[in-house]
Amino acid sequence: MKKAFVVIGIGLAVSLLLTLFAGYEAFISNGSNTEGSPVITDINSNGGGNSPQTIIIGDARGTTGSAEIRGIPSFEELGGKIITKEQLNNFLRKKGLSIYVPKWVPEGLKLAAIWADTSKGIDFPIILVYSDGNDTDYKVSENKLVIEIRGFVNETMFEQITNKTLFEYYLSKGATPIIKDGELIGVIFDDAYCPTCVTCKTLPLAIVRIDNIEYWINYKDVNSIIELVRSMTQTDSLT
C-alpha cells in the first residue's frame, strides 16, 4: 500500500510540474511577461475618423531568444542552400564581381559552408559559415563566425532624409567604428539582439561596406571582428 502512495505521489508531482510548465508557456505566449511581451492595446478601438491612433513600440524590447509569434518563412524555405566554392566562383565570374574575404579568422575556425539564395539561380546573400567544421548552419550563433555578403547597398533615401550617411548615424548612436587605412568602412553594434543564439541574448554585429558591397559579420568578440575585417582581401575566386 505504501508503494502505491509513493507512485501516486510521483504522479501528482509530475502532473504539478506539467501544469506549471504549460502555464509558464501560456504565460510567455500571451505576453504577460515584461520582456518581449505582446501587448493588446485597446483591442476594441478602431481609431478612425480624422484622428488616427498612434502606436509607439519602444526600443526596450524583449530578448527572449525565440519569441516570434508570427515571423517569416526561413531562408532555406525560400531557397537558401549550401553551395560549393566552384558554384560561388562561377557566380562571381558570371556577374563580374569580386568579394572580400578575411585572410585571418580566429583560431579553431575554418570555412565550413557557403550558403546562397538559389531561388532564382545563385544570388546574394552569400553566407560564409566559419566553425569548427561540424556546424554548417547559416543561422548566427555564439560558437561560430558568420559573414553574410548582402550585395550592393541601397542607401540613397536615408541620405535624402537625414543628410547623413548611415554609418555617421550609427556612430552617433554609440556604434564602434571600424577604420581601415584611415577610412571608416564599417561599424559594430556590440550588443545586437541575437534571436538565433542559444546561450546568450546578444552578439556583436558588424556592418561593413567595401566597394559598395555590404557585409554583415557576426562573431562573439569585437576585437576579433576588427582584426578579421582589416585582413579582408579582394578575391574573385575562393580557394
Added chain:
Amino acid sequence: MTLSKQFSKVASAVAMIMLLSLVIYTSYDALAVTRYYAGYRLQENYFGVSGSIYTIDPDVTGENIFAQWVCIVIDPARGYWVQIGYTKGFDTDYNLVFYAEVNDNYGYEIRFFGTPEPGDTYTYTIVADTYNGTRVWHGYIRQGGTLLYEIIIPADPIASYELQAFSEASTTDIVIDGTHFSGLAYYTGRDFLYWYTHTVYVSSPYWIEEISDYEFMAWGGGSVNPPQPLGMSIVG
C-alpha cells in the same frame, strides 16, 4: 491479486500517462513553430512596402494563429524583420486584430491593436523614416483615404533584404479562401510604385492565383481542398 497491488498498478499507469503527456507536450511544442505560407516576395532591398489586404475571418482553434501581412525582411541570417498586418489566434482570444511585429538589434516585440472588419480592405504600409531624430520604421494602416493607425518602431539597423506579402497559418486546418492582396508597392525614397516582379512561395495545401506582379488571390486549407482553378502556382 491484493487490493494494494491492484492500486499500485493503477497508480503506475497514471504516472506513466502523465510522463507520456509530458513527452507529447514537449514534442508538440517543437512542432508548434510550423508555418504555412501563401504569397509573394520582391527580392530587392527597398526600404518601404505597401499592400491592400482584404480581411477574411477564418475559424481558428487551439494553439493556432492566422495572419496576413506585409513585411520588410531586414536580415535572413539573424532572423530580423518588421511586419504589419492583421491576425487572429490563441493569443488574441480568437479575435481579429491589427498587429505590428519587429525583430531587430533592439529585440523582439509584437503589438496588437484595433479591430479589422471582415470583408473590408485595409492598406498596410511600412517605410523607413525619422521620428524625433531617430531612425524608425513608420507604419500606417489606412481604410480608403482614412488613416486609422500610425505605428512608430525605432529601427536598428536600418536595412532591407527583401519585401514580402504573405498569408500565414500555423495549421492547414485554417481555411484562407477569399485571400486577396492588391496594390503591392515598394518605396523608391520618393514614391510608392507597384511591384514590377515577384516570386511566389506557397506551402501545400494552399493555392495561389497570380493576377499580376502586385496582386494575388489565395485559398485552400481545411479538410477538403478546393478544385484546382486555372492560372495558379504551387511552390514549396
